[in-house]
Amino acid sequence: MSIDKELREELRQVADSMHCPPDLHGRVSQSHQHYVNKKRGRSPMKKRVIAGIIAAVILIPSAVFASSYLADAIFGSVKTIEQHGGSQEDYNEMEEMIQAAKSKLTEEEFEEFMDLFKQMVQLKLKMTDEKGIKHMDKLTKEEQQHFEQLLPMLAPFFEKINGTAKP
Template sequence: MNLENQVKQALQERGKEVIIPLELKGKVMNQIVESKTIKRRMPMKKRLAVGIIAAALLVPTSAFAYQSILADGIFGSFENLKKHGTALTIDGYMTFNAKLMQAKGELGEKEYGKFKESLRVITNAKLEYGNKYGNTDFDQMSSKEKAKIERASMELQPYFDKLNGDISSKEILTPEEYEQYIEALMAYEKVLAQANIDTSKGPVEAEKLPKELKEEFQQAKNFLDYVSEKQQAIKE
């Protein structure tokens, strides 16, 4: 069953228990269809694999009555999110849940369990340290906490690669390169957090970043581009 049909089925089952405005269902489905279309059109080089789940973790603030869904297994509950002052939309929460449904369907029960545990480490850190755009300044963490995030990220990235239809970065890179790749992903996100960049407004322009962040950002981006191009070359 493809992602769109999975979401339709989930919404239908949920509709038996709660009353959901019809316009909300339409918005969720439109977001999923549009995201799939955009991904097909987007050049590989532009799809930087920022695998720390940056702004993709959209969470709601408006009240919504629902039974347990996969997103609850990551965030705990909607009430838990409200305690952390999140300020996004219910559409985003449902879209994120749809992505989890896709992951569970493609990875299988056992692999999804591992995926979820590592993902929970990342999302918990975002709830505590992330800014309003979903990016984390890792410099604000202790070295122990940062190392924990790095380990979880190294576990998660092959799953992200698979879900994105990419070649596993862990398989095509040397151990040293793979470690550098994860560090580049974290450095890229850290710069976004420190510069308070809203990536939903378009590509990040290095020349508009504060002077002290430009070099680190460019170094990280260059390595992400290197990995992306290597993945694409193997696929071709």
């Protein structure tokens, strides 16, 4: 047997032969119970509240920055508009206009607006070069006709968005 096991066995035998008074056993038990109740009652609630506040402080701003842009549904990304002579400011203006449309149009109107607007933007991107100059001749005859049909279809939506619609 190793020395650790021998020592442990010897200490166990000595502890078994000792008798503690019932008074001492009661006081130790009461002190332990008081310690457990005191520890259980105060800390976890404070820790949870503090953790909740910290999580809110971190998550709310990151959620705002991580939210997707509605303009991404049309362009795909800022790089697409930059390849056609646009800038980050142009992209942000487009996003603001789409956000205004979402707030001012009904859900059905907004879906129809986004579909028509996406078609128009795709045609504009197709006819615009990297310097931002529009060349109508890059479109086929059918695409040119479709582009000209889209403008009057989108006009009522733009009037509502800009607040110039007649009641």
